[in-house]
Amino acid sequence: MKKSLLAAAIMSMVCSSTVFAHGSCDTELHGYMINIKDEMRAMSSDVKAGDSQSAVGHVEALITYFEKSRSEVPHKFNHDDLKGEELKIQTAEYQKVVDSTITILKDLKGALQSGDSSKVRELFGAIGEQRNLGHSSFKDC
Incomplete structure (x- = not known):
């Protein structure tokens, strides 16, 4: 019984610290990424169900979110205090x-x-x- 209580306490601390750390990343880009995750799941479900027309609607929404995301600055750039030429290089990447x-999503829409x-x-x-690639290179939250 004590082991399960200890495990529950550890899980509680891990989850709460993740939530607190995540709060510092509350940016427009983070919001877009949440929307992208939701649209991806919905699109995947529609494809599995054979509803290509509905999936195309999700792809169009995904393209819009990625277009909006393009002008945002990843939190990692601020966290790593990127400036000057390094910021320019990382932004281009x-x-x-x-x-x-976006190109892949447009191809997916056609398919x-x-x-x-x-x-x-x-x-x-x-x-x-x-x-x-995106998460390993630009995500730190």
Whole structure:
């Protein structure tokens, strides 16, 4: 019984510290990323259900959120106190990842509209790669 109480206390501390750390990242970009996560889940569900038309609507929303995200500054840049040339270089890299993701999403929209399921699967994989690249390079929250 004491072990379960200890485990619950540890989990409570871990979760609460994550929430407190996460609060410092409450930016426009973070809000867009939350919306992107929600749209991705909804799009994935629609694709699995065979509702390509609804999935296309989610792709259009995703493109809009990524376009808005492009002009934002990742929290990591401020956290790492990037300035001058290094900020310029990292901003260009960030925008390159966002632009590549938008291109993939536009291709996904076309694949969904044409019913090309193998291309849809391929592009889902590419989106996952972009996500990993973006998070490993620009996310610190």
